[in-house]
Amino acid sequence: NAGVTQTPKFQVLKTGQSMTLQCAQDMNHEYMSWYRQDPGMGLRLIHYSVGAGITDQGEVPNGYNVSRSTTEDFPLRLLSAAPSQTSVYFCASSLRGRNTGELFFGEGSRLTVL
Amino acid sequence: GESVGLHLPTLSVQEGDNSIINCAYSNSASDYFIWYKQESGKGPQFIIDIRSNMDKRQGQRVTVLLNKTVKHLSLQIAATQPGDSAVYFCAETLSGNTPLVFGKGTRLSVIA
Numbered sequence: 724n725a726g727v728t729q730t731p732k733f734q735v736l737k738t739g740q741s742m743t744l745q746c747a748q749d750m751n752h753e754y755m756s757w758y759r760q761d762p763g764m765g766l767r768l769i770h771y772s773v774g775a776g777i778t779d780q781g782e783v784p785n786g787y788n789v790s791r792s793t794t795e796d797f798p799l800r801l802l803s804a805a806p807s808q809t810s811v812y813f814c815a816s817s818l819r820g821r822n823t824g825e826l827f828f829g830e831g832s833r834l835t836v837l
Numbered sequence: 838g839e840s841v842g843l844h845l846p847t848l849s850v851q852e853g854d855n856s857i858i859n860c861a862y863s864n865s866a867s868d869y870f871i872w873y874k875q876e877s878g879k880g881p882q883f884i885i886d887i888r889s890n891m892d893k894r895q896g897q898r899v900t901v902l903l904n905k906t907v908k909h910l911s912l913q914i915a916a917t918q919p920g921d922s923a924v925y926f927c928a929e930t931l932s933g934n935t936p937l938v939f940g941k942g943t944r945l946s947v948i949a
Contacts, residue, residue, distance in 0.1 A: 727880075756936060763845065765926060765941040766881070781936060813880050825871065826937060828880030 725749050729814050729829035736804045736836045744799040744832050746814030754819040755797040756826070759783065759810040766813065772797055773819060804836045845924060847944040856914040858943045860927030865908060867929035871937065872901060872912045875924045884912070884925075914945075922947045 730745045748755065756771035758781075768781030772791040786808060788800040797816075801808060811833050815826040850856045862870065868889035873881035887894045887901045887910075894901050900913040910927050924944050928937040 758939075763941065766939040768936050768938075771936050782938075815880075825883045825886065826873075826881075828882070830880050831878075 727814055727816055727827050727829035729812075729832050732830065732832060734832065734834050736801075736834065738805060738836060740804050741800070741802050742804065743801075744812055744814075744834070746797045746799065746829060747795050748797075748814075748816040748827070749795065750816065750818065750827065751794060752816035752818050752827070753794070755791065755814065755816045756781070757787070757789065757797070757799045758813045758815065759808075760813060760831075761810050769799065769812075801834075804834075806836045808834065809836045810834060845942050845944045847946055849946045849948060850917045852917060852919060852947055852949050854917055856912075856917045856921070856945055858912045858914075858925050858945065860910040860912075860940050860943075862908050862910055862927065862929045862940070863938065864929060864931065865905075867931055867938075869930050869932065870901070870903060870910050871928045871930075872899075872910075873926045873928060873939075874921075875926065875942070877923075881926060917945075917947050919947050919949055921945060 727748045753774050757769040758766040760766050767783050769787050770789040772778045775794050778789050811831050813831050814829045817826045871886040872884040874884050875881040885896045885901050898915045902911045924942045926942045927940045930937045
């Protein structure tokens with residue numbers, strides 16, 4: 724049971740480049756989300772999804788797109804990377820519908836934008 | 838995650854002592870709270886949760902206390918061990934159906 728898998732673990736981009744952070748979970752979780760983690764800022768929610776075909780914005784959605792075509796996958800897209808997007812990104816999932824908010828996190832993707 | 842905790846409050850505790858990590862949550866309507874532990878270079882991991890109809894909940898070596906009057910949450914770790922060294926986050930949500938909102942975290946450093 725792999726849990727939540729994020730790829731890549733490390734990435735360096737130049738300003739203006741685009742990329743996709745991949746997230747996959749094999750626990751049949753309905754809910755998936757993306758957080759970014761910056762020094763002194765804790766974890767801030769970027770986008771989330773309560774099920775396939777449904778996405779919504781979190782606290783800091785600007786500059787990021789998401790889609791949820793399957794239950795398992797929830798990719799995060801940066802269309803035109805900016806240095807302000809240098810951060811550690813975490814994907815997380817949970818089994819909504821059972822009245823639990825427990826999130827299962829991936830290992831993180833460290834992104835540097837030059 | 839080496840740079841994540843640069844500006845975090847830090848609690849230093851002697852091995853074997855008890856640790857108390859505090860958290861002030863923001864939304865008085867929140868009714869579900871979770872503590873997470875994040876070790877260096879890893880994602881956060883669930884420790885313990887508590888609902889607003891409870892004041893206290895105990896797990897293995899950990900206890901969470903909730904004071905709704907002052908919107909305060911605490912995590913107590915008994916007999917702290919070196920493996921407890923990590924950053925600890927509290928998180929809150931409303932009825933488990935709204936996204937979790939995380940606090941900024943506290944770094945626990947265990948002195949052997």
